[in-house]
Amino acid sequence: MVVAKLWKLARRPEGKPRVEDFAxxxxxxxxxxxxxxxxxxxxxxxxxxxxxxxxxLPLNSVMFGSQVAKVIESRNPQWPVGKHLVHYEGWRTHxxxxxxxxxxxxxxxxxxxxxxxxxxxxxxxxxGMPGNTAYFGLLDICEPKAGDTVxxxxxxxxxxxxxxxxxxxKGCKVIAFAGSDEKVKWVKELGADHVFNYKTANIGExxxxxxxxxxxxxxxxxxxxFTAEALNHMADFGRVSLCGAISTYNEETKEAPGALTGAFxxxxxxTKQLRVEGFLVTRWGARWMEGLNQLKAWVLEGKLKYRExxxxxxxxxxxxxxxxxxxxxxxxxxxxxx
Amino acid sequence: MVVAKLWKLARRPEGKPRVEDFAxxxxxxxxxxxxxxxxxxxxxxxxxxxxxxxxxLPLNSVMFGSQVAKVIESRNPQWPVGKHLVHYEGWRTHxxxxxxxxxxxxxxxxxxxxxxxxxxxxxxxxxGMPGNTAYFGLLDICEPKAGDTVxxxxxxxxxxxxxxxxxxxKGCKVIAFAGSDEKVKWVKELGADHVFNYKTANIGExxxxxxxxxxxxxxxxxxxxFTAEALNHMADFGRVSLCGAISTYNEETKEAPGALTGAFxxxxxxTKQLRVEGFLVTRWGARWMEGLNQLKAWVLEGKLKYRExxxxxxxxxxxxxxxxxxxxxxxxxxxxxx
Numbered sequence: 001m002v003v004a005k006l007w008k009l010a011r012r013p014e015g016k017p018r019v020e021d022f023a024x025x026x027x028x029x030x031x032x033x034x035x036x037x038x039x040x041x042x043x044x045x046x047x048x049x050x051x052x053x054x055x056x057l058p059l060n061s062v063m064f065g066s067q068v069a070k071v072i073e074s075r076n077p078q079w080p081v082g083k084h085l086v087h088y089e090g091w092r093t094h095x096x097x098x099x100x101x102x103x104x105x106x107x108x109x110x111x112x113x114x115x116x117x118x119x120x121x122x123x124x125x126x127x128g129m130p131g132n133t134a135y136f137g138l139l140d141i142c143e144p145k146a147g148d149t150v151x152x153x154x155x156x157x158x159x160x161x162x163x164x165x166x167x168x169x170k171g172c173k174v175i176a177f178a179g180s181d182e183k184v185k186w187v188k189e190l191g192a193d194h195v196f197n198y199k200t201a202n203i204g205e206x207x208x209x210x211x212x213x214x215x216x217x218x219x220x221x222x223x224x225x226f227t228a229e230a231l232n233h234m235a236d237f238g239r240v241s242l243c244g245a246i247s248t249y250n251e252e253t254k255e256a257p258g259a260l261t262g263a264f265x266x267x268x269x270x271t272k273q274l275r276v277e278g279f280l281v282t283r284w285g286a287r288w289m290e291g292l293n294q295l296k297a298w299v300l301e302g303k304l305k306y307r308e309x310x311x312x313x314x315x316x317x318x319x320x321x322x323x324x325x326x327x328x329x330x331x332x333x334x335x336x337x338x
Numbered sequence: 339m340v341v342a343k344l345w346k347l348a349r350r351p352e353g354k355p356r357v358e359d360f361a362x363x364x365x366x367x368x369x370x371x372x373x374x375x376x377x378x379x380x381x382x383x384x385x386x387x388x389x390x391x392x393x394x395l396p397l398n399s400v401m402f403g404s405q406v407a408k409v410i411e412s413r414n415p416q417w418p419v420g421k422h423l424v425h426y427e428g429w430r431t432h433x434x435x436x437x438x439x440x441x442x443x444x445x446x447x448x449x450x451x452x453x454x455x456x457x458x459x460x461x462x463x464x465x466g467m468p469g470n471t472a473y474f475g476l477l478d479i480c481e482p483k484a485g486d487t488v489x490x491x492x493x494x495x496x497x498x499x500x501x502x503x504x505x506x507x508k509g510c511k512v513i514a515f516a517g518s519d520e521k522v523k524w525v526k527e528l529g530a531d532h533v534f535n536y537k538t539a540n541i542g543e544x545x546x547x548x549x550x551x552x553x554x555x556x557x558x559x560x561x562x563x564f565t566a567e568a569l570n571h572m573a574d575f576g577r578v579s580l581c582g583a584i585s586t587y588n589e590e591t592k593e594a595p596g597a598l599t600g601a602f603x604x605x606x607x608x609t610k611q612l613r614v615e616g617f618l619v620t621r622w623g624a625r626w627m628e629g630l631n632q633l634k635a636w637v638l639e640g641k642l643k644y645r646e647x648x649x650x651x652x653x654x655x656x657x658x659x660x661x662x663x664x665x666x667x668x669x670x671x672x673x674x675x676x
Contacts (some may be wrong), residue, residue, distance in 0.1 A: 278608035
């Protein structure tokens with residue numbers, strides 16, 4: 001009998017999440033039916049968007065999230081023991097995946113792509129959802145052209161660090177913001193032309209100096225005041241890709257209980273003729289492997305680098321998640337259960 | 339010797355413009371040089387966007403704006419006496435247009451299109467800039483498809499009334515807002531499916547009822563609170579065309595001295611994957627006649643109706659302009675000098 005550990009959402013977070021918002025429980029995994037498999041977590045993902053999910057998730061349900069897992073028991077010849085997959089069954093060490101769930105394979109249940117010698121954890125990072133978020137969100141929404149000036153914030157994060165490098169591959173000038181001197185140093189190593197620590201720099205002055213002719217494409221992970229200021233520095237016909245708004249995820253306001261209230265200025269969007277578009281990466285489900293294959297090719301060619309901040313121990317999932325809002329991670333934040 | 343009358347911007351408007359912000363002066367027109375023409379205003383345009391121009395225009399310069407004018411004296415065989423044109427030399431009864439200005443013909447100096455039996459004043463209305471604003475701003479930015487639900491505010495105005503009808507021509511369901519019962523009645527006659535008086539209706543409730551499946555395309559003339567509320571009712575992948583924001587033009591705020599501060603919510607734009615784009619109609623300069631020719635064809639086929647609110651007397655230009663912010667006009671606001 002396998003006993004799974006899992007984290008439930010015990011309390012609705014108010015402001016920055018706290019450890020007490022989550023409860024660690026155990027659950028016996030029942031015997032497998034015909035066609036079922038049992039998988040064990042190899043690497044679990046914590047992502048900023050989960051803060052937003054935590055607003056809507058029913059209390060006492062398993063926290064949402066993705067993981068790379070390995071089949072450890074199988075009654076399904078297509079999913080033999082040792083095979084890896086990516087699933088979104090949440091924060092759990094062991095998961096029974098039924099025959100019927102395996103049949104309705106979708107974006108939230110995929111075989112792990114062939115990784116060659118790369119770490120399997122990339123399946124929840126650069127060669128998974130965050131990588132495709134950067135790839136499609138930049139190329140399809142921002143439509144950067146060689147010579148364009150591209151602005152990226154959260155540039156040392158899982159998505160931002162990929163955006164920086166893809167923009168450089170496409171021949172753009174890249175202006176990046178990150179939240180510590182160590183992060184700034186790494187983002188410079190990734191090839192960004194101008195990198196600023198948003199905690200110490202004056203954002204407006206930095207943008208005036210680094211983008212005297214304006215920003216053509218802005219990939220926004222941060223939202224809030226950063227975005228309001230950055231819009232003033234867009235060039236005419238600039239494109240803004242709204243990927244996330246981590247600076248606002250912990251805010252609760254009367255006017256917009258769902259938070260993410262922003263400071264978009266109609267004047268600026270109108271007179272500069274900007275195009276601002278929000279997206280969820282799932283819209284590119286039909287082109288999913290196109291993105292992952294291109295990203296993997298770039299990694300293998302040495303054009304795309306990555307880092308992971310690994311927290312060891314399943315019991316530290318909440319701390320790893322909370323750490324996202326303290327800027328603890330450089331690159332992808334990953335929890336390895338053991 | 340011809341003496342022109344002209345209105346100068348005497349004072350920077352604060353809040354809603356006042357008559358005292360403008361000064362009527364006279365100016366002697368000098369003798370024509372080789373290739374010059376003298377034109378006389380036939381119909382002058384007042385438009386909401388001029389409020390915005392009045393923030394930037396140097397004091398004591400002629401108020402900006404367009405007019406249909408007629409050549410009354412000519413030393414240029416290509417511009418004979420009696421020929422009509424549309425120019426943007428501002429609020430003036432008579433204008434000397436030099437040979438060199440006539441050569442650099444652009445969007446702000448165009449021959450009046452052949453009008454057949456239609457009123458020449460349409461050259462500053464439905465068959466001019468406001469018409470093309472509706473045509474391109476709806477079709478190119480909102481990309482309405484047959485069966486889409488389209489929202490238009492300011493729907494009894496020069497632009498909005500054209501948007502309503504073009505959306506109906508394209509097979510859309512149209513929800514429209516206007517500012518009086520008389521306007522609502524007219525917009526219904528234009529074919530809109532649901533029309534509300536924004537001064538008496540609850541905008542949120544009206545949209546919930548009229549667009550239970552959400553709004554696919556929103557052509558925004560109004561901005562501010564209307565827009566913030568309307569965004570909540572967009573369907574996934576909705577398109578928002580930011581044409582103007584008349585509700586905010588008279589606002590001055592510390593945060594955004596240029597006003598037009600809006601209440602865009604990143605949350606809504608992001609989670610609904612909206613595309614919000616601002617535009618100035620000049621971007622379609624290369625396709626200008628495509629728009630005007632299509633609009634004229636629809637007018638002649640009876641598919642596109644129009645109204646004008648005519649103010650007589652050049653000395654009433656400021657009142658006609660101020661009246662835009664009181665909702666005085668149904669259809670295009672036009673000043674006829676005599």
